Amino acid sequence: MFQQQSFQTIASGKLYLVPTPIGNLDDMTFRAVETLKSVDLILAEDTRHTQKLLNHFDIQTPTLSFHEHNSKSRLDDVIHRLQAGETIAQVSDAGMPAISDPGADLVSACVENQLAVVPLPGANAALTGLIASGLSTEQFKFIGFLPRKKNAKNEMLASLKNETATMLFYESPFRIKNTVADLVTAWGEERQAVVVRELTKTHEEFLRGQLSELQTYFEEHSDVKGEICFIVAGNPTPNEVDEGIEATIREKPLSWQVEWWMSTKDLSSKQAIKKVAKENQLNKREVYTAYHIEGSD
Known part of the structure; x- marks a missing residue:
C-alpha cells in the first residue's frame, strides 16, 4: 500500500529514532539532546544504562524499558500512546536504534498504523569502522551478528563466500577468536579484514591484515575486551574460490x-x-x- 508521510498529514504522535554515542559522549548531537528533552517518553534497551547518558545532559524525560525480551508485550501499548498524540523517542544502548535492535519491529508497527517515524542521524559502529578500515567503501553489506549455532553460522559463511561487497559484522569479544578461525576455514587465509575494538573510546584499536594474520593474533591474545565490529573485504574472484575449495x-x-x-x-x-x-x-x-x-x- 502506497503511503506518504509528512508532518502536515499526520496529526497523531511521532516516534523519534535517536542515535546515542558508541563510546565518546561528545558525539551526541545537539538535535538528539533537544529531542530527548522534548518528548513525552524515552524507550530504552537498558534504562539504567540510558539514565547515565540522560544525567550527563540533564535530561529529565521519563524512560521505559523496551528490549528484545519485552518488546512484543509492550508494542501495543506504545502504539496506543502514539495514537493518543504522545511523542516518543527510541534509543539503543549505543549507536543507531533499529539496527540489530527491537526498534525495527516498532518502526514496522508505526508504518502499518500510519504513525510518523522521524529518524535522526548519528553514530553507527559499523559505518564508523568501515570508513577507517582501508577496505573498499564503494559497495558494502551489513551482516550484523552471525548465528551462534555452528551449523547455522557455517551455512551463512558458505552463502557469503562469493559476496563481492565489503562485509560489516558485529561480534562479542568472547567469540571473535573462534569467528576469525571460522572465516579462515570458510573463505581461506588471504582475505583482507579489519577488526575494530572500542571505537571512539580511549583504547580504540584497529587490527588490519589477512584473516590468517588475525587468526594468529587472537590465538596469542585470548583476553580481548571491549565492543567489537569487524570488516572483511569482498571476494574479488568468486569463481576461483569455488574451484579452490572444491579441490x-x-x-x-x-x-x-x-x-x-x-x-x-x-x-x-x-x-x-x-x-x-x-x-x-x-x-x-x-x-x-x-x-x-x-x-x-
Missing part, C-alpha cells in the same frame, strides 16, 4: 562440507550428506552424526 574440500570438517555442498550446489541436507560420504569414502551415518550433532555445537 581441497575433503580437508574441511565433515559438517562444513555438508553445508558447503548445500549452499553451493543447492542440495538438500540428505543429498549433501550422501555426497560427502561418497567423496570421503565414509558411511552416511558417520557424516549424518557429524552434521547434526557435532555441527550443532
Whole structure:
C-alpha cells in the first residue's frame, strides 16, 4: 500500500529514532539532546544504562524499558500512546536504534498504523569502522551478528563466500577468536579484514591484515575486551574460490562440507550428506552424526 508521510498529514504522535554515542559522549548531537528533552517518553534497551547518558545532559524525560525480551508485550501499548498524540523517542544502548535492535519491529508497527517515524542521524559502529578500515567503501553489506549455532553460522559463511561487497559484522569479544578461525576455514587465509575494538573510546584499536594474520593474533591474545565490529573485504574472484575449495574440500570438517555442498550446489541436507560420504569414502551415518550433532555445537 502506497503511503506518504509528512508532518502536515499526520496529526497523531511521532516516534523519534535517536542515535546515542558508541563510546565518546561528545558525539551526541545537539538535535538528539533537544529531542530527548522534548518528548513525552524515552524507550530504552537498558534504562539504567540510558539514565547515565540522560544525567550527563540533564535530561529529565521519563524512560521505559523496551528490549528484545519485552518488546512484543509492550508494542501495543506504545502504539496506543502514539495514537493518543504522545511523542516518543527510541534509543539503543549505543549507536543507531533499529539496527540489530527491537526498534525495527516498532518502526514496522508505526508504518502499518500510519504513525510518523522521524529518524535522526548519528553514530553507527559499523559505518564508523568501515570508513577507517582501508577496505573498499564503494559497495558494502551489513551482516550484523552471525548465528551462534555452528551449523547455522557455517551455512551463512558458505552463502557469503562469493559476496563481492565489503562485509560489516558485529561480534562479542568472547567469540571473535573462534569467528576469525571460522572465516579462515570458510573463505581461506588471504582475505583482507579489519577488526575494530572500542571505537571512539580511549583504547580504540584497529587490527588490519589477512584473516590468517588475525587468526594468529587472537590465538596469542585470548583476553580481548571491549565492543567489537569487524570488516572483511569482498571476494574479488568468486569463481576461483569455488574451484579452490572444491579441490581441497575433503580437508574441511565433515559438517562444513555438508553445508558447503548445500549452499553451493543447492542440495538438500540428505543429498549433501550422501555426497560427502561418497567423496570421503565414509558411511552416511558417520557424516549424518557429524552434521547434526557435532555441527550443532
